[in-house]
Amino acid sequence: MKNLIIIGARGFGREVFDLAKNTQAFKDGEYIIKGFLDDKTDALEPYNGYPPILGGVETYEIEKDDVFVCALGTVQPKKHYAQLILDKGGEFINLVDLQANVRSDISHLKGVLIFSFVFVSVDVTLSDFVSIQHFACLGHDAKVGQWSHMSSYSTITGFTVLEEEVMLQTAAKVVPKKTVGKGSMVGAGSLVIKNVKPGESVFGSPARKM
Structure with a gap:
């Protein structure tokens, strides 16, 4: 049995704790939730x-059977x-909610978070440390680069590409x-x-550079 440690004990960290309790791996006894890492020792x-805050990331000494997930919703701090x-x-593991519908293989990845009611269609290519929040939808043949984050109700459609370190905020949508x-x-x-060009921030319908 592994000991799961969640990096980040703020709002998203508490959501990830809830996710971690609603996976098949947790139900099968593959891990227990040991605690959080966060510099803000009073965050909880x-x-x-909730389990305890074990200390900060910088000072924590990894112990045998520790595994990790990163519960930071902003891309650069997560990275x-x-x-x-x-x-x-x-070692980082994936968390996939029992109520997510994932039709593409992610078994070779690490650090992926997929929340409840997410739909990942066929032949989608995800990458390490991608996080996908509730009710997001990924169409066939879409690609999502490492460290990217899709917020709740966001949608990418067929053959869409999100390169590395992309943030889609709530209900953002990308056409095929x-x-x-x-x-x-x-x-x-x-x-x-x-x-959308690398490094740009866009907003609106249609989306324009901010």
Whole structure:
């Protein structure tokens, strides 16, 4: 049995804790939830029913049977803190909610988070450390690059490409065969109808550079 540690104990961390309890792996006893890593040691004080904060990422010493997930919704902090654990030799696992519908293989990946009521269609290519929140939808043959984050109700359609480190905010949508470049951000409720250049932030319907 593995000991799961969640990086981040703020709002998204509590959501990931809930996700971690609703996977087939948890039901099968493959891991228990050991606790959180967070510099804010009082992050959980107003809340009940959560495991302890074990310390900060920088100072935590990995123990036998520890495995990790990263519960940071913003791309660059997620990449930074996950990399600190990777550099220490830490192992990351995937979490897939029992109520998610995933029609593509992710067994070769690490650090992927897929929440309830997500739909991943056939022949979708995901990458390590992608996070997909509730009710997001990924159409056939879509590709999502490493570290990218899809917020709740966001949609990418057939042959859409999200390059590395892309953030789709709540209910953002991308029409078929368009590419959202590395490090870009698509604002909440936006509709992307043409390619987004690397590093751009776009907003609106149709989405325009901010």
